[in-house]
Amino acid sequence: MKRIIIFFLVLISIQSYSQKVEVYKIGGHGVTSHLQLVTKEEKKDKLSVYYYNDWKMARIVLFTGEEIRSYPVKYDLTRNIIEIKTEEEIKLLSIGRVNEIHWTATGEVFYNTMIFDNFDEQGFFTKLHEGKISLLKKPYMKVIESNYVAEFDAGEEEDQYVKRFKYYYVIDNKVREFKKSKRNVLKLFNDNSEQIKDYISSKKLKCNNDIDLIKIFNYYENL
Secondary structure (H helix, E strand, O other), X not given: OHHHHHHXXXXXXXXXXXXXXXXXXXXXXXXXXXXXXXXXXXXXXXXOOEOOOOOEEEEEEEOOOOEEEEEXXXXXXXXXXXXXXXXXXXXXXXXXXXXXXXEOOOOOEEEEHHHOOOOOOOOEEEEXXXXXXXXEEEEEEEEEOOOOEOXXXXXXXOOXXXXXXXXXXXXXXXXXXXXXXXXXXXXXXXXXXXXXXXXXXXXXXXXXXXXXXXXHHHHHHOO
């Protein structure tokens, strides 16, 4: 009974950030942004700013330990806002309150970058590997500016958003950005670089491939 009461208190606490909407665009900044109704013609899929374009079921774990369950969710990568779809409204939840997001369909778990003191960027990351040297993957939106040329009536008239990823490694709870390349892999595992190099060659692994990169990190753990 206590958990049910807490759950409804959490929903009520984010009620102040919500407004009944259907199709919308965002104006203003932060969690108090005003949601304005626009026509479907104005909302273009190519301008999607979400990690998943479709609504996905998720379990949200707050830093307080409370949970929000059984609602479709979207994560806006440009504003770092979580949208929760109820039967009548879309509610906005600041990521500053969210510890983890567990995506039901894919099994992915998002962790808040706030759990690290020196993580420079806000948002969420997934763990590709956890060990002596951990490997993290963080999604973000890259803005591709309009290349429209009025003289020829050619190109894209509006800026585009493209989902991209950054990679980080963690040693002694310190986070550093990692550029995927064979050179950087060998530099990271400097003391075992020859063994790692031989392993990469023998298995014909690509250091810019996530699956192969995980294999390399796993191999290092067993040296």
